[in-house]
Amino acid sequence: MVKPTHLASGKVREIYSIDDHHLLFVATDRISAYDCMLEPDIPDKGKVLTGLSLFWFDLIGLDNHFVTTDLSGVEVSPSERKWLPGRSMVVRRAAVIPLECVVRGYLYGSAWAEYAAGGGPTTEHLPPGLEMGSRLEEPVFTPAHKATTGHDQNLTEAEARALVGSDAFESLRTNSLAAYRRAADHARRRGIILADTKFEFGRVDGQIVLIDEVLTPDSSRYWPAAAWVPGRTMPSFDKQYVRDWLDGVGFDRTPPAPTLPDEVVQGTRARYVEAFERLTNTSFEKYLEENEA
Ligand code: Q0Z
Numbered sequence: 033m034v035k036p037t038h039l040a041s042g043k044v045r046e047i048y049s050i051d052d053h054h055l056l057f058v059a060t061d062r063i064s065a066y067d068c069m070l071e072p073d074i075p076d077k078g079k080v081l082t083g084l085s086l087f088w089f090d091l092i093g094l095d096n097h098f099v100t101t102d103l104s105g106v107e108v109s110p111s112e113r114k115w116l117p118g119r120s121m122v123v124r125r126a127a128v129i130p131l132e133c134v135v136r137g138y139l140y141g142s143a144w145a146e147y148a149a150g151g152g153p154t155t156e157h158l159p160p161g162l163e164m165g166s167r168l169e170e171p172v173f174t175p176a177h178k179a180t181t182g183h184d185q186n187l188t189e190a191e192a193r194a195l196v197g198s199d200a201f202e203s204l205r206t207n208s209l210a211a212y213r214r215a216a217d218h219a220r221r222r223g224i225i226l227a228d229t230k231f232e233f234g235r236v237d238g239q240i241v242l243i244d245e246v247l248t249p250d251s252s253r254y255w256p257a258a259a260w261v262p263g264r265t266m267p268s269f270d271k272q273y274v275r276d277w278l279d280g281v282g283f284d285r286t287p288p289a290p291t292l293p294d295e296v297v298q299g300t301r302a303r304y305v306e307a308f309e310r311l312t313n314t315s316f317e318k319y320l321e322e323n324e325a
Pocket of ligand 1: 040041042043045046047055057097123124125126127128234243244
């Protein structure tokens with residue numbers, strides 16, 4: 033038995049060290065909106081995101097860090113033993129490549145803002161005449177530098193090549209675009225648009241592997257396909273409901289955010305579960321049953 037030691041906290045995830053070659057990757061139920069942590073947590077959100085990551089790892093078929101969800105070899109307290117199943121995975125420890133591998137199939141968010149303002153690194157290869165939310169003829173790879181503090185910095189292709197090396201750049205771009213295409217095709221058949229997503233990669237024994245969570249609503253922009261209209265703002269599949277509630281109570285987007293009432297917590301949970309069920313075509317109840325303590 034190996035006792036994990038806490039390694040790092042993210043806004044919504046935790047990482048523990050198991051041994052020299054393995055980490056325990058845990059998705060919590062924490063949620064943020066408008067760059068602000070909300071209270072209370074959304075029950076089961078971490079399980080939904082972990083279940084989605086596992087589904088996508090399998091579907092996209094790239095070499096990745098996932099080892100097992102079996103925690104029998106991991107020494108944890110009784111309370112953690114109840115908390116961890118369904119929301120955690122044992123993963124291979126990688127040397128993280130400091131490039132956020134963003135792929136966009138639609139022009140939205142910061143990329144749209146940059147394009148509308150006259151262009152920049154993210155939009156250097158795009159044709160003129162696109163609207164907010166336009167579908168791109170070909171998805172684009174728009175990498176950013178993982179800043180240790182603050183927001184990521186968008187890089188030109190030349191800057192990204194210089195940062196990670198040309199061979200690694202080619203591999204990251206090819207694998208990111210392939211993974212996006214496979215996932216976006218699948219999601220579209222399930223009535224969901226995968227507008228954009230962010231992958232992270234690392235090296236294990238010199239081989240480049242996909243790490244972190246993949247294609248979750250926290251690392252991706254999912255839209256209900258039925259609502260897509262270019263030229264205006266698009267509702268996010270998972271967070272629009274909670275954003276609309278925050279706007280409705282006059283939240284000015286400066287922390288702390290107002291406490292979510294139970295009805296909004298349950299409504300938000302229901303959207304995450306619906307995203308899981310639509311994308312995986314399996315019941316979330318079944319996922320919970322298969323991943324009990
Ligand atoms: C991921 C992160 C945080 C959750 C490090 N397989 C891996 N090998 C080495 N490092 C990582 C991984 Cl996934 C790794 N992160 C991002 C930070 C909580 C995820 F605090 N950091």
